[in-house]
Amino acid sequence: MHTNPTSPLLQLGGMQVAYGGIKAVKGIDLELYRGELVSLIGANGAGKTTTLNAIAGSLKIAGGEILYEGEKIHVLPAHKRLRRGIALVPEGRGIFTRLTVEENLRMGAYTRNDTDAIEQDLERVYSMLPRVKERLAQIAGTLSGGEQQMVAIGRALLSRPKLLLLDEPSMGLAPLVVEKIFEVVQSVAKEGVTILLVEQNANLALEFSQRAYVMESGKITLTGSGAELLTNPKVRAAYLGEAA
Amino acid sequence: MEIFLQQIVNGLVVGSVYALVALGYTMVYGILGLINFAHGDLVMVGALTALQTMMFLMGVAPGMSPVAMLTLSLLVAIPVCMLLAFTMERLAYRPLRNAPRLAPLITAIGVSFLLQTLAMIVWGRNYHTFPQLISTTPVQPIEGVFITPIQITIIIVSALMMAGLILLVTKTKLGRAMRATAENHRVAALMGVDTNMIIALTFVIGAALAAVAGVMFASNYGIAHYGMGFMPGLKAFTAAVLGGIGNLGGAMLGGVVLGLVESFGAGYIEQATFGFLNSSYQDIFAFIILGLVLIFKPTGLLGERVSDRA
Numbered sequence A: 001m002h003t004n005p006t007s008p009l010l011q012l013g014g015m016q017v018a019y020g021g022i023k024a025v026k027g028i029d030l031e032l033y034r035g036e037l038v039s040l041i042g043a044n045g046a047g048k049t050t051t052l053n054a055i056a057g058s059l060k061i062a063g064g065e066i067l068y069e070g071e072k073i074h075v076l077p078a079h080k081r082l083r084r085g086i087a088l089v090p091e092g093r094g095i096f097t098r099l100t101v102e103e104n105l106r107m108g109a110y111t112r113n114d115t116d117a118i119e120q121d122l123e124r125v126y127s128m129l130p131r132v133k134e135r136l137a138q139i140a141g142t143l144s145g146g147e148q149q150m151v152a153i154g155r156a157l158l159s160r161p162k163l164l165l166l167d168e169p170s171m172g173l174a175p176l177v178v179e180k181i182f183e184v185v186q187s188v189a190k191e192g193v194t195i196l197l198v199e200q201n202a203n204l205a206l207e208f209s210q211r212a213y214v215m216e217s218g219k220i221t222l223t224g225s226g227a228e229l230l231t232n233p234k235v236r237a238a239y240l241g242e243a244a
Numbered sequence B: 001m002e003i004f005l006q007q008i009v010n011g012l013v014v015g016s017v018y019a020l021v022a023l024g025y026t027m028v029y030g031i032l033g034l035i036n037f038a039h040g041d042l043v044m045v046g047a048l049t050a051l052q053t054m055m056f057l058m059g060v061a062p063g064m065s066p067v068a069m070l071t072l073s074l075l076v077a078i079p080v081c082m083l084l085a086f087t088m089e090r091l092a093y094r095p096l097r098n099a100p101r102l103a104p105l106i107t108a109i110g111v112s113f114l115l116q117t118l119a120m121i122v123w124g125r126n127y128h129t130f131p132q133l134i135s136t137t138p139v140q141p142i143e144g145v146f147i148t149p150i151q152i153t154i155i156i157v158s159a160l161m162m163a164g165l166i167l168l169v170t171k172t173k174l175g176r177a178m179r180a181t182a183e184n185h186r187v188a189a190l191m192g193v194d195t196n197m198i199i200a201l202t203f204v205i206g207a208a209l210a211a212v213a214g215v216m217f218a219s220n221y222g223i224a225h226y227g228m229g230f231m232p233g234l235k236a237f238t239a240a241v242l243g244g245i246g247n248l249g250g251a252m253l254g255g256v257v258l259g260l261v262e263s264f265g266a267g268y269i270e271q272a273t274f275g276f277l278n279s280s281y282q283d284i285f286a287f288i289i290l291g292l293v294l295i296f297k298p299t300g301l302l303g304e305r306v307s308d309r310a
């Protein structure tokens, strides 16, 4: 379409999200340019998951706007936002536990009709995640946490997203598995997919990201390049477990 | 031995009808956690709509073959029930999607009364003779065991419809989306699934099965009436619970088992109670079963776990 390539792919303007009457996200501004890997870090309860859910359409916003490719997409239901290229790997993975691994992956391609390309994309996911391939017929609920996370990421990739939202992909996983998952995230980023990554593991997230936003109780309090924030004493104190 | 086989035949016939209706209960429960008490009344609407169509056809095309007439009346009854179920979901249940669980349940009972009252206004309070377009003259595949062509039709049509449904749900992309939505609406929507459409579709498919069940039920007994959906509805609900509500295979199994229990029960109740009760009391078996299942195995025969939503 005729959108300016230098304009942001995603732009949150004063976005607010509330649960009942209580605001969890209190008017945040955030920009994401095509091809960027940006992370959003912050303490428990800061509003990171709420932010991602609002972008993907699982939650309605209470104020402000969400511009995607220059259009106000906050009026669209979640299923239409996926069709526009926004995929979320939700916190806790959101695997369909009663479906098989293969069925889970194919759900990712639900909106697509290009059968041959879907098969090719499945092969690519298998080559990226060989452990998934060995378990295609297994009921997904019986997978280990790491395997489920890989299925969740593979499933999101099968929609061929332009914007991939990842909510704590490393949660509860062993260091080796986390490493593997970050390899996958990096290779996806290299292919040009724009990524917004939420992580508790701030060290890891900042190392991998070009830019980052720091969120505290519903507001964005700091932003900068990954390297800057890694060396920022406030960030080190709050999120990287160092004495100030 | 003949009596035994005869009871199996009778049980299978009634059981297939229960199974078809039970599928509608269980599919809606599986996707919304709602017991749609108005589902049984779709059986009645299906039968009475088909009856109306037959009367009309007999008027305008008296020479029409019975099979053509039955087919045409099904082709009217099925979409009417589908449309009705679609409207019901849209107007009565969707606005209550996030309401406390009791609200849609009470609404469902209200919708059931509404449908019966409307049917009473349209078709009156009387029992109508339902044309038996497929022969009811019994044949004897085995000496001493009787089965009518309509009963054979009921068993075959039900089996085909159930097989079709299983294929749809387990083998197609749509079926996969239905199962995904049943498990998690939010994540299904994140996959691009229009979950409202899938939920509406679930109601509509159940309604189609109920319409067919209604026409077969009325054809078998030769009678139709505005309240005729209540008992089979309740029995089918029992069958769904017996099989494990939310589970498609369970609804089918529950329907057939309930049909067999009733048929054997009706056969032996007189001897068992020394003549105190006779076969017209056969309806009690469904409720004894419902009670026993709820007390001893609330997950039903095939249900893995009782949903915490129940």
Ligand SMILES: Nc1ncnc2c1ncn2[C@@H]1O[C@H](COP(=O)(O)OP(=O)(O)OP(=O)(O)O)[C@@H](O)[C@H]1O
Pocket: A019, A024, A042, A043, A044, A045, A046, A047, A048, A049, A050, A051, A091, A200
């Ligand atoms: N469904 C909900 N209903 C009410 N309040 C909620 C709900 N979900 C989140 N909240 C509240 O909103 C705030 C932000 O929560 P959110 O899950 O977005 O935080 P988070 O940054 O993702 O935290 P974590 O790192 O623990 O995942 C918290 O105060 C939380 O209690």
Ligand SMILES: [Mg+2]
Pocket: A048, A049, A050, A091
């Ligand atoms: Mg979170």
